[in-house]
Amino acid sequence: MNEKELRLETKCYDAVDYGYLYGLNQKIPDEDFKKVKKYMRDFRRKDFADGIIKVTGRPEGYRCLEEDVPKVEKILGITNTLEKRQNKIKKAFSDPDEKRKLKDQSLNWLITLFKRGGTRPEQKLSRLVIHSTKIYDPEDSYKNGRKDGDGSLFIYTPHGMWYIINNSKEGSDKSINNVESIDGGAIGYRLMYDDNIDTLIRIYTEENEYSGDKLY
Template identity: 45%
Template sequence: MTEELKLVQKCYDPEEYGYLYGFNREIPDFELEDVKQYMKKFTPASFKNVMAISGDPHGWMCTEENVPKVEETLSIQDTLAKRQKQQEQKRKDAQEIRKQKEEAMNEIEKIFKDAPRPPQKLEILIKASKAVYDPANSFRDNKFYGAGQLFIITEKSIWYIINNSSEGNNRKINNIEINDIYSAIGFRVDYTEDIEKLIKIVSENNLYKEKNRMGELKNL
């Protein structure tokens, strides 16, 4: 299947041309003839300072100003403007998600700040859990470094677990036994749906599947 034709960034010249765009695939000669008036066949010799160039300075390319003319002439549907708009929307969406996560985490920290820290074993909590949230897999992926966070939901409680086993950590304050090597700080509050909603935002709903909850932590 032929890839949909579009113009993509090929090269950047900070001194003269700015961003230069070329086709993402070869096109027939008759189509190239139609747009040659808006494009130029570049070589390294085409630039005042080729050492300042990033990207590939070879081939038929056009400046950003001429991109719409080439796209219109060849009836290109996947336009640069459309892709830039999509990228901008993705950037805004990502910023909004980061903002929501930061606000949710601030609320969580307030809720758990002075919560009780009864001694417990992580294995027991996992076995009793209804859900286990691991934000960005931080607990699973940083277990060998003694770092990461977990949120464990049981029938009546929510536990905020902070692995506190890194070199230099004060393990004397830990109240959660992970194994003979690792331990953590664990805060417990009564369960509410509102707190779990905040946790879902922070963790992006990253749940351990029920059948794999112990398996995720088996190497701890």
């Protein structure tokens, strides 16, 4: 069995104070952890505004700010660095063909992950929006397609990440909707926060946040 490569990964996103917080993807020897402990903070629920209401992911535990990631990586000799991973995406985005390929691959992975591993609890879009930490609208698809019953959203909430597919078009099978909306309903899949899924969402959406009319 191959050992998992040591790296720092996002553990949660705090919409109020800290932004992304990072943690190690595996336990390391105590003597190694002592070397980086000054850059890590043992977060607790009380450390977040409103008791982590505006946090998506797993905030509790030893986490570091994004600005301290390079310091921790250097001390621990981590080669698969955050900067290296980000630069790989930037390089692909600099070429139109590679960018489209990467975005298409990311969407295919997201569809597979959400549909195979996600749950479909009954929910109201208004509630998701009110408690969201951020809402991504790929290529303004929901903003521009909303009136026609089209578009999709990725909504980050304290209770997971949602993939919302507008299903309010005339003639649509609304019996499969599990998300209530003022537009006529949507299909929603929920997954718990995960660093890889977050990366795929940010690639596919280009971190384009929803800017349309109110969703409730």
